[in-house]
Amino acid sequence: MKKPIKTISYLYFLAALLLTICLVQCGLKSLTVTVPPQGEVGQRVTFTMHSGAEPRIEGSGTYTTQLLAGIMVPKGWNARENAVLTFTSPKGNGTLRLIPDSEIEPVSGLNWHQAAKKMFGIGPNLVDDFEWIIYRSTQSYTFANNEDIDFNVKVECDLGEENMLLRLGFYVGSAIENLRPQDTDYKKFAFSNIFEVTGGQGDLIDFVNPQLGTVQPVKTLDNDIITLNFNAGVANTALDNLDDVYLRVRAFDANDQLIAESSAPNEKTKLQGVGGKRFLIDIWPRGFFGLTADMQIARLEYFFTDQTGTKTVGYGNTDEPFRYTFRCD
Amino acid sequence: MRIKQLLALIAVSSFLVMSSCEDEISKISSGDEPIKEIAGKWHVVQLSRNGEELSERMDMTNFSIEFKPDGTYSVAEQLPFMLQGSGNYRLNDPQYPFSLLMSAQDDGQELAVSMQYPVVKGERQLSLSFSLGCSGNTYQYNFERE
Numbered sequence: 302m303k304k305p306i307k308t309i310s311y312l313y314f315l316a317a318l319l320l321t322i323c324l325v326q327c328g329l330k331s332l333t334v335t336v337p338p339q340g341e342v343g344q345r346v347t348f349t350m351h352s353g354a355e356p357r358i359e360g361s362g363t364y365t366t367q368l369l370a371g372i373m374v375p376k377g378w379n380a381r382e383n384a385v386l387t388f389t390s391p392k393g394n395g396t397l398r399l400i401p402d403s404e405i406e407p408v409s410g411l412n413w414h415q416a417a418k419k420m421f422g423i424g425p426n427l428v429d430d431f432e433w434i435i436y437r438s439t440q441s442y443t444f445a446n447n448e449d450i451d452f453n454v455k456v457e458c459d460l461g462e463e464n465m466l467l468r469l470g471f472y473v474g475s476a477i478e479n480l481r482p483q484d485t486d487y488k489k490f491a492f493s494n495i496f497e498v499t500g501g502q503g504d505l506i507d508f509v510n511p512q513l514g515t516v517q518p519v520k521t522l523d524n525d526i527i528t529l530n531f532n533a534g535v536a537n538t539a540l541d542n543l544d545d546v547y548l549r550v551r552a553f554d555a556n557d558q559l560i561a562e563s564s565a566p567n568e569k570t571k572l573q574g575v576g577g578k579r580f581l582i583d584i585w586p587r588g589f590f591g592l593t594a595d596m597q598i599a600r601l602e603y604f605f606t607d608q609t610g611t612k613t614v615g616y617g618n619t620d621e622p623f624r625y626t627f628r629c630d
Numbered sequence: 631m632r633i634k635q636l637l638a639l640i641a642v643s644s645f646l647v648m649s650s651c652e653d654e655i656s657k658i659s660s661g662d663e664p665i666k667e668i669a670g671k672w673h674v675v676q677l678s679r680n681g682e683e684l685s686e687r688m689d690m691t692n693f694s695i696e697f698k699p700d701g702t703y704s705v706a707e708q709l710p711f712m713l714q715g716s717g718n719y720r721l722n723d724p725q726y727p728f729s730l731l732m733s734a735q736d737d738g739q740e741l742a743v744s745m746q747y748p749v750v751k752g753e754r755q756l757s758l759s760f761s762l763g764c765s766g767n768t769y770q771y772n773f774e775r776e
Contacts, residue, residue, distance in 0.1 A: 376766060429680075518764070518766070520764050520767075521763050521764055522762075522764055524712075524762045524763045525710075525762050525763035525764060525767055526684065526688075526710055573687060581687070583684055583687050585710035588707075588708055588710060594714065627763075629763070629765070629766065
């Protein structure tokens with residue numbers, strides 16, 4: 302009786318080994334992207350993803366799936382409305398359709414777009430005003446063993462109206478696989494080289510270079526809670542080696558009239574150290590300045606100072622203030 | 631004889647099972663879900679913006695809101711909120727609420743605030759989600775009763 306049991310055990314072990322080998326060897330080729338170095342505001346630009354499938358299927362089985370592809374772009378580009386994704390491959394060409402928000406990615410319990418944001422983040426960008434948008438091919442494709450192919454996914458997308466420096470995110474995957482954290486075979490993602498949008502009005506939004514002062518979220522109104530960051534590690538400044546850094550800030554209305562200011566270094570204006578020579582302060586501008594209902598702040602000008610208020614750091618480590626404009630679009 | 635006994639046993643068991651199910655069904659249908667009562671003064675214990683936790687960084691000492699039994703509310707001056715001052719409130723459904731409908735005193739327009747009413751560590755929490763400024767920024771406040 303022992304011999305058949307032993308044989309069955311060996312068979313199970315062999316099956317598990319084959320399955321493991323298959324799982325390890327099946328999957329997608331690494332993802333590379335072709336992204337132009339720059340584009341003009343409002344221009345329709347094409348980005349291309351290059352990847353491929355490497356089906357390694359034991360026996361006579363096949364692997365049937367749909368192609369997933371995703372992009373990470375600034376929210377302000379409104380890519381959900383205007384981006385078009387198509388693909389070309391030896392197995393046929395086709396289009397990809399936005400996955401509805403109502404469809405849940407099973408591993409995360411979030412919708413696919415939120416799940417991708419959670420999984421891939423914002424890559425090497427330093428400021429978050431991005432969204433991941435995931436698409437799925439309208440057709441399924443069946444692969445036999447060793448039916449290796451290369452495919453390209455073309456993304457056509459309108460650039461927004463703002464000048465910016467950023468790195469774009471890209472993803473390809475297999476629709477029958479979920480976004481499992483440990484999986485490296487069925488999800489491939491990459492971030493582009495620096496892409497610049499030029500020709501717009503207003504300040505450059507720099508997502509990629511460390512800056513002395515930044516504000517988060519990128520887009521707010523005066524009733525939002527905003528975080529002003531001072532990154533003292535970016536350059537040598539008048540505030541080097543100080544533990545206590547304060548905010549001096551002036552608020553202007555839409556007519557560019559000064560309507561409120563806070564210049565005294567005190568507990569209310571003191572930034573918190575968060576390590577690595579970085580400091581921040583969270584303020585609710587309407588409450589911070591004690592605005593009445595009829596007052597609205599259009600923009601802020603601010604400096605970082607020492608406790609005496611005599612040493613100051615402004616935009617680009619100059620005497621010019623940092624500027625922040627409240628807007629949603 | 632044994633078959634007859636078995637059939638009788640099955641019949642009795644089926645009756646018991648069916649009648650017990652009816653009891654359960656009638657209990658469910660007749661037992662009302664309690665009306666959710668949010669009257670009281672609530673204090674913010676957790677605050678996040680776009681999923682980023684800000685509770686540890688902000689002074690939330692005076693971040694409170696009071697819902698009175700007469701259907702009026704009053705927002706503490708220091709609380710960043712979508713409405714300021716006082717006004718009226720109601721739940722979209724008193725038994726299964728998922729929205730808190732609030733209107734400022736000087737403006738009859740009702741604003742819907744997404745709400746949950748979970749029990750955390752044995753105490754009710756009031757969890758509200760909304761935008762303060764730009765609609766792209768979402769805040770979640772978790773309140774506890776003072």
